[in-house]
Amino acid sequence: MKKQFLVIVSLLVVAAMLAACGGNSGGGNNTPNNTPNNSGAAEGNAGGDSNEETRRAVLVLPEEIGVNPFFQLMDEGFKRGGEEFGLEVRTIESSDPAAFEQNLRAAVAENYDLIVTATFQAEDALNKVAQENPDKTFAIIDTFVDLPNVRSVGFREYEAAYLMGAAAGLSTQTNTVGAIVAMDTPLLKKYTGGFEQGLQATNPEAKFLVNYVGGFNDPAQAKELALQQHSQGADFIAGMAAVGDNGVFEAASEEGFYTAGQDTDRTVLDPEHIVLSQLKGTDAVAYETVKSFAEDNFTFEAVEYGLEEGGVGITFVTHESESELSDFIGQETIDQLKEMAEQIKSGELVVANPLAQ
Amino acid sequence: MNLVNQIAKSLLQPLLAILVGLAAGAVAIMIVGGSVVDTYAEMWKGAFGSFYFFTNTLARATPIILIGLGVALAFRAGFFNLGAEGQLILGGLSAALTALHVPGPGWLKLTLAIIAGIIAAGIWSAFAGWLDTRFRMNLLITTLLLNYIAVYFASYMVSHPFMDRTGSAAMAQTPMVENAAWLPKLFQGMSVHAGFLFAMIGTILLFLYIRYTVSGYEVRMLGGNPLFASYGGVRRGRLMLISMFVSGGLAGLAGAAEVLGTQYRFIDGSLSAPGYAWSGIMATLLASSHPIGTALAALLLAALQTGGMGVERNTDVPLEISSLIQAVLILFVSARISYSFIKNRKKARAAADGSST
Numbered sequence: 209m210k211k212q213f214l215v216i217v218s219l220l221v222v223a224a225m226l227a228a229c230g231g232n233s234g235g236g237n238n239t240p241n242n243t244p245n246n247s248g249a250a251e252g253n254a255g256g257d258s259n260e261e262t263r264r265a266v267l268v269l270p271e272e273i274g275v276n277p278f279f280q281l282m283d284e285g286f287k288r289g290g291e292e293f294g295l296e297v298r299t300i301e302s303s304d305p306a307a308f309e310q311n312l313r314a315a316v317a318e319n320y321d322l323i324v325t326a327t328f329q330a331e332d333a334l335n336k337v338a339q340e341n342p343d344k345t346f347a348i349i350d351t352f353v354d355l356p357n358v359r360s361v362g363f364r365e366y367e368a369a370y371l372m373g374a375a376a377g378l379s380t381q382t383n384t385v386g387a388i389v390a391m392d393t394p395l396l397k398k399y400t401g402g403f404e405q406g407l408q409a410t411n412p413e414a415k416f417l418v419n420y421v422g423g424f425n426d427p428a429q430a431k432e433l434a435l436q437q438h439s440q441g442a443d444f445i446a447g448m449a450a451v452g453d454n455g456v457f458e459a460a461s462e463e464g465f466y467t468a469g470q471d472t473d474r475t476v477l478d479p480e481h482i483v484l485s486q487l488k489g490t491d492a493v494a495y496e497t498v499k500s501f502a503e504d505n506f507t508f509e510a511v512e513y514g515l516e517e518g519g520v521g522i523t524f525v526t527h528e529s530e531s532e533l534s535d536f537i538g539q540e541t542i543d544q545l546k547e548m549a550e551q552i553k554s555g556e557l558v559v560a561n562p563l564a565q
Numbered sequence: 566m567n568l569v570n571q572i573a574k575s576l577l578q579p580l581l582a583i584l585v586g587l588a589a590g591a592v593a594i595m596i597v598g599g600s601v602v603d604t605y606a607e608m609w610k611g612a613f614g615s616f617y618f619f620t621n622t623l624a625r626a627t628p629i630i631l632i633g634l635g636v637a638l639a640f641r642a643g644f645f646n647l648g649a650e651g652q653l654i655l656g657g658l659s660a661a662l663t664a665l666h667v668p669g670p671g672w673l674k675l676t677l678a679i680i681a682g683i684i685a686a687g688i689w690s691a692f693a694g695w696l697d698t699r700f701r702m703n704l705l706i707t708t709l710l711l712n713y714i715a716v717y718f719a720s721y722m723v724s725h726p727f728m729d730r731t732g733s734a735a736m737a738q739t740p741m742v743e744n745a746a747w748l749p750k751l752f753q754g755m756s757v758h759a760g761f762l763f764a765m766i767g768t769i770l771l772f773l774y775i776r777y778t779v780s781g782y783e784v785r786m787l788g789g790n791p792l793f794a795s796y797g798g799v800r801r802g803r804l805m806l807i808s809m810f811v812s813g814g815l816a817g818l819a820g821a822a823e824v825l826g827t828q829y830r831f832i833d834g835s836l837s838a839p840g841y842a843w844s845g846i847m848a849t850l851l852a853s854s855h856p857i858g859t860a861l862a863a864l865l866l867a868a869l870q871t872g873g874m875g876v877e878r879n880t881d882v883p884l885e886i887s888s889l890i891q892a893v894l895i896l897f898v899s900a901r902i903s904y905s906f907i908k909n910r911k912k913a914r915a916a917a918d919g920s921s922t
Contacts (some may be wrong), residue, residue, distance in 0.1 A: 311874060313621075
């Protein structure tokens with residue numbers, strides 16, 4: 209009798225668990241579910257590939273896409289490129305660095321024609337795998353790997369940062385602006401360096417405060433630093449601290465100063481205080497990478513996307529935004545910024561690459 | 566005949582658990598809308614489909630086997646060492662730092678790094694044993710909590726004093742160990758490295774130790790019946806320190822081998838994200854702490870994980886399917902343990918009742 213009871217209970221537990229897991233994978237499965245289009249097309253091609261063999265491209269990511277807009281956009285752009293140029297595309301997410309290297313090697317073993325990966329987390333593994341497979345074609349987004357069979361696709365973030373700095377210089381009333389930066393590393397100088405140049409150009413008297421959080425995932429620390437800068441008189445404090453930006457936003461809404469975000473349009477969160485957002489078009493570069501491969505003008509060199517190519521941008525100036533423009537910035541400033549953006553695009557105005565100095 | 570029966574009986578339960586796990590996975594695959602046969606075929610191919618994928622599985626199994634062996638030894642002696650995660654990470658960190666900062670030729674660095682990994686992790690583990698013998702602090706709790714200290718300590722070490730500041734990257738990691746101090750790969754271009762040989766040798770040694778040596782017999786006796794063991798002259802405290810040291814040392818060896826054979830540097834989170842430690846404990850539970858069985862169970866779990874990567878690469882069923890199968894396995898293994906625990910308690914109570922009346 210008791211045994212029976214035990215069996216029934218354990219069955220119920222299993223059933224409940226299955227239901228939960230089923231629901232979960234149904235919900236979290238959006239990304240893979242987006243693929244049927246592609247894999248359907250691929251199967252169709254595999255069935256009737258008598259005329260021409262479809263080339264295959266794969267995007268191997270060092271992390272799971274999850275809710276990270278950086279990877280979400282990249283995945284979208286990559287798939288769009290595959291669809292438009294008739295490539296069979298697939299995205300592989302990795303759970304950890306060891307799995308990432310195995311996935312990268314598997315992509316080689318499964319003979320993909322183009323293997324794309326991204327971020328500095330991928331550098332180590334790509335260095336190893338690309339050297340061992342000199343006849344394979346690789347591309348890496350958002351960092352630089354110097355190998356003869358790797359195309360490095362970077363961003364000129366400093367061009368957009370210049371516009372942001374110019375906006376800050378034109379708008380500040382206290383002549384003090386700040387930036388909360390994730391870490392004191394060369395890579396992030398692309399942000400602070402550009403910002404400083406823009407600020408200098410529009411408002412040479414303005415004071416620029418920079419503080420480093422010490423990590424990419426620390427909103428609490430970022431908030432404290434933002435409050436400190438505000439107490440030193442800064443009325444515009446740009447967030448350049450990845451997840452830490454949320455802390456800066458919180459401080460801004462509590463203390464009533466102005467701030468700006470990164471990567472995607474963050475102004476929609478709180479248009480009253482988050483007045484600008486610096487955009488990084490990972491979708492555009494993933495798309496362009498697939499495009500150049502499909503059109504056979506793919507080269508193994510370092511290419512960089514800036515304002516001109518649509519790789520980076522800034523809300524209200526180069527991209528529309530759903531939110532309303534804050535009075536702190538004002539339409540007049542936006543018009544000036546648009547002019548500057550045009551000058552940067554045409555090469556009339558050159559923003560120095562802070563990494564090259 | 567008796568022997569065959571015994572073996573069959575001990576294999577029956579884990580096999581049953583695996584079957585139920587796969588069945589549960591099949592239900593989940595159907596809920597997601599994939600083909601069960603295709604998915605499992607891809608899983609098989611991803612784990613054993615070719616020599617390349619087989620070596621991938623072996624590489625994944627290496628740390629799991631070593632950790633499983635360590636945990637098996639502690640379990641045999643009756644100590645629930647749940648600190649494998651912290652021990653693994655300290656082992657990896659010590660190995661990386663030793664290889665980076667000790668002068669001398671590559672082979673010397675490599676040897677010292679491995680020894681440092683074993684000793685650091687062994688001491689960390691024995692420390693928990695000492696707390697138990699000296700202050701009667703529950704080993705289950707201390708080993709579990711010491712994990713957090715080790716994880717965050719390692720995280721601090723590589724994001725502040727020993728962080729790699731050479732590249733433009735901003736990751737929490739040590740610099741790369743020089744080429745000469747790498748654990749050699751067993752086959753060119755494959756991920757399996759010499760650490761796998763350690764795992765095989767460790768399995769055989771542990772099997773012989775437990776089976777044929779006096780101190781191995783003491784360990785078994787202590788685990789089987791502590792009162793009888795102390796009556797027979799086994800010194801619990803001393804044996805506990807030694808078995809905890811070896812148990813932790815094996816986990817440390819796993820960490821050292823991962824760092825020196827796969828990533829060539831200590832990257833924050835790279836040893837905890839794949840869940841090696843918990844897979845190792847699971848392998849031990851599946852195999853009821855039998856060394857050879859533990860190695861086989863570890864191989865099975867690794868195959869599930871690499872197979873899951875194959876599923877992720879080639880079907881629309883997400884990677885999580887293998888986590889789900891593993892979860893069901895854990896559920897059944899723990900159900901078995903708690904069931905036998907309840908049964909034993911009941912028996913003991915019945916015996917007590919019998920003697921009192």
